[in-house]
Amino acid sequence: MLQATAELAERISTISVSSTMKVAADAERLRKEGADVVDFGAGEPDFTTPVNIKQAAINALDSNFTKYTNTGGTLELRDAICERHQKDFGTNYNGATECMVTVGGKHAIFNLIQALINPGDEVIIPVPYWVTYKDVVNYAGGVCVFVETDESTGFEVSAGLIEKHITPKTKLVIINSPCNPSGGVLSKEEFRAIHEVTSKREIFLMTDECYCQFVYDAAPFSIAAAPGAKENVVVAGSLSKTYAMTGWRIGFALAPVPVIGAMMKLQSHSTSNPTSISQKAAVEAMRGPQDSIPTMLAEYRRRRDFVIDRLRKIPGVSIVMPKGAFYAYPNISVAYKSGKIKNSLDFANQLLTSAYVAVVPGEAFGTNDHIRISYATSMTELERGLDRLQKFIDSVR
Numbered sequence: 001m002l003q004a005t006a007e008l009a010e011r012i013s014t015i016s017v018s019s020t021m022k023v024a025a026d027a028e029r030l031r032k033e034g035a036d037v038v039d040f041g042a043g044e045p046d047f048t049t050p051v052n053i054k055q056a057a058i059n060a061l062d063s064n065f066t067k068y069t070n071t072g073g074t075l076e077l078r079d080a081i082c083e084r085h086q087k088d089f090g091t092n093y094n095g096a097t098e099c100m101v102t103v104g105g106k107h108a109i110f111n112l113i114q115a116l117i118n119p120g121d122e123v124i125i126p127v128p129y130w131v132t133y134k135d136v137v138n139y140a141g142g143v144c145v146f147v148e149t150d151e152s153t154g155f156e157v158s159a160g161l162i163e164k165h166i167t168p169k170t171k172l173v174i175i176n177s178p179c180n181p182s183g184g185v186l187s188k189e190e191f192r193a194i195h196e197v198t199s200k201r202e203i204f205l206m207t208d209e210c211y212c213q214f215v216y217d218a219a220p221f222s223i224a225a226a227p228g229a230k231e232n233v234v235v236a237g238s239l240s241k242t243y244a245m246t247g248w249r250i251g252f253a254l255a256p257v258p259v260i261g262a263m264m265k266l267q268s269h270s271t272s273n274p275t276s277i278s279q280k281a282a283v284e285a286m287r288g289p290q291d292s293i294p295t296m297l298a299e300y301r302r303r304r305d306f307v308i309d310r311l312r313k314i315p316g317v318s319i320v321m322p323k324g325a326f327y328a329y330p331n332i333s334v335a336y337k338s339g340k341i342k343n344s345l346d347f348a349n350q351l352l353t354s355a356y357v358a359v360v361p362g363e364a365f366g367t368n369d370h371i372r373i374s375y376a377t378s379m380t381e382l383e384r385g386l387d388r389l390q391k392f393i394d395s396v397r
């Protein structure tokens with residue numbers, strides 16, 4: 001009989017199941033068994049997609065806009081994305097040649113890394129990092145070079161630190177600001193300095209702008225607007241969080257013409273175009289009213305302040321104030337002292353099975369003393385979950 005696992009391609013063993021997806025599945029299983037689970041694991045807005053965007057999709061259906069489109073998205077949407085990016089950040093991309101639409105931001109990142117990275121190429125990734133980067137680089141045969149950052153400096157990476165990790169094999173630096181999971185936001189000056197280092201060394205710089213509009217204390221900016229940035233910067237963009245459109249699966253890339261060409265070639269043999277109906281909705285997201293963004297941001301700020309205040313009241317727990325996105329990344333290593341809990345995975349498992357609170361272990365993001373709490377959920381749930389978290393820590397410390 002065919003041994004299915006033995007016959008799988010070797011490269012599939014270079015990646016592991018996304019930890020965030022695993023948490024969601026475990027929480028779902030417990031919920032089905034009747035448990036009252038508070039979910040801090042989900043990395044998605046609890047808001048609904050704005051009505052005007054939904055209406056655009058309904059109109060697309062009614063007018064039978066249900067066929068294949070160009071692989072990289074309609075020109076209408078590519079132009080709309082470039083216009084939006086120009087309005088928001090002052091960039092200047094050409095929709096026809098320097099932009100493509102992908103099946104979510106994750107797909108833009110996957111396409112880019114597969115199109116850019118040769119086996120042995122090094123990719124610099126600051127820690128803590130979003131889970132997917134590591135696996136996608138490994139899948140391409142690349143080598144992840146992790147740059148440790150410090151909690152005491154808000155987990156922020158610097159140009160100096162990046163430069164220390166550059167070797168002749170470095171091909172790409174990945175920056176995610178605001179950062180999932182830490183909520184860290186790079187200053188414009190530091191980001192520009194990182195860009196200067198990469199362009200001087202002729203290294204690509206990928207900026208993951210998934211949370212670009214959710215910045216609390218500064219004006220959002222894109223490094224792609226810096227002088228000379230278009231030569232080596234690749235923007236991985238997403239509509240998922242900004243417009244509460246996670247299920248619509250629309251992301252995009254803005255990149256030099258040959259890079260877009262290569263990514264497009266890959267996409268043409270995998271997904272082809274992103275869903276036609278979602279593309280019409282995305283045009284409305286880009287060109288329609290933008291007032292849902294400040295509304296969501298104000299609510300996230302209120303929740304952030306509440307969550308941070310509560311976490312600071314738990315003895316032994318430390319927390320960096322998140323400057324963007326909708327995650328808190330507390331250090332819970334105080335719970336390891338009694339020996340009842342060994343690491344962040346153990347913490348998350350026990351918290352879920354004994355207190356019914358779902359969080360993502362820091363291990364998934366490259367640090368072992370933390371858990372990620374998503375505060376993209378209601379104040380009632382935050383209150384309930386934080387009460388349980390506090391009791392749980394008290395019981396194991």
Ligand SMILES: Cc1ncc(COP(=O)(O)O)c(C=O)c1O
Nearest residue numbers: 043104105106130180210238240
């Ligand atoms: C940092 C970061 N980048 C990219 C993505 C991709 O989002 P999507 O594929 O839904 O556009 C996510 C989603 O959680 C994320 O957290």
